[in-house]
Amino acid sequence: MAAAGALLLTGTEAAAAAPEGPPVSAARAVPTADTLAFGGTAESFAVVPDGTRVYAVVGHAVDPGHSARVVRSIDTRTGASTDLLTVTGFDSVGRPTVSPDGSRVYVTVDWDLLTFDAATGQQLARVATPDQPRPGAMTKGALNGVTVSPDGTRVYLSQYGPWGVRLGSRAGRVLAYDPATRTFTGGVTLTGYTVGRVLLGPDATDAWVGTADNLYHLDVEGAAPEVVDPVADFGSAEEIVLAADGRTVYASGYRDYGTVTADILDPETNTFRSAFGLGAFADGPRLLGTSPDSGRVHVFTGARTPQAALLSYDPATGAAVPGETVTGFGLDSVVQVQLGADGRTLYLAGLKGGDSVLRTVRI
Secondary structure (H helix, E strand, C coil): CCCCCCCCCCCCCCCCCCCCCCCCCCCEECCCEEEEECCCEEEEEEECCCCCEEEEEEEEEEECCEEEEEEEEEECCCCCEEEEEEEECCCCECCCEECCCCCEEEEEECCEEEEEECCCCCEEEEEECCCCCCCCCCECCCEEEEEECCCCCCEEEEECCCEECCCEECCCEEEEEECCCCEEEEEEECCCCCECCCEECCCCCEEEEEECCCEEEEECCCCCCEEEEECCCCCCCCEEEECCCCCCEEEECCCCCCEEEEEEEECCCCEEEEEEEEEEHHHCCEEEEECCCCCCEEEEECCCCCCCEEEEEECCCCEECCCCCEECCCCCEEEEEEECCCCCEEEEEEEECCEEEEEEEEC
């Protein structure tokens, strides 16, 4: 199982241990929410920094027995949409990623990286990733996540390891891509078959990435990423987010079956210590990000149910804050949830009566 924890890259003292699980006080329901139809079955999405446009991978029926998927651009103010790309139902399409300045959209299709101009929707490039070291009988690993540097000059892709029937699996890797030359400039192989999305540090020279085996600190200042050090005995890690203040990094995963825990990392020694629990494994806690003042850490739970909720943890105490839980999103289930760049807007793609919709909530 993919494993757990949260890490803080900061010089402050560790948060005190606190009870696990959500607050016991009554949650407050969503007062207002905007709803937008995807026009098909939404698989994943990304929102531009100012929230005015969403890019989504949407599946739809072509005729009985046949389906296709599109990468769809939707204006969140008017609902007007444009399809940037159509793929067959057999292609593997990754979650779209928007550059920090909102000018470029990146999408992976099978083992290729596609670049679109966000203003015009025009495809600018389609570049195949270099092959992985693997026996010929093994299939190349799936691409899993795109990260763009703040200035847009570097792109990083996570890739699962190769796999084969009766051959098992091998380790995954992180690749570096130069949008200016449209070339991959290098990569680093890690341990662990699964590789999560790369998180860049505040100066974009350091990065962190979780695998099924460990949490890694990377040096990404050069053309190819390099491993600085794994975090000793951390175990597997997945979600990693940077706090709004740029000084704190949190990661989450599943270390102990049944619970999701949080840990604090000392980046100087690449060691960690336990801080607090984030709730039950069955609730599927998802680490989203922090409030604009970094005083709250937002965690989403119960995505598969109509009782989905947003919990707010106080990093100083390690406890979910009573009275700050938000629920009542009006969805049967949530496929994906994203915290907006402003730290105050929650975007949820989910099902409502059999239809895929985007629900936008101010928190």
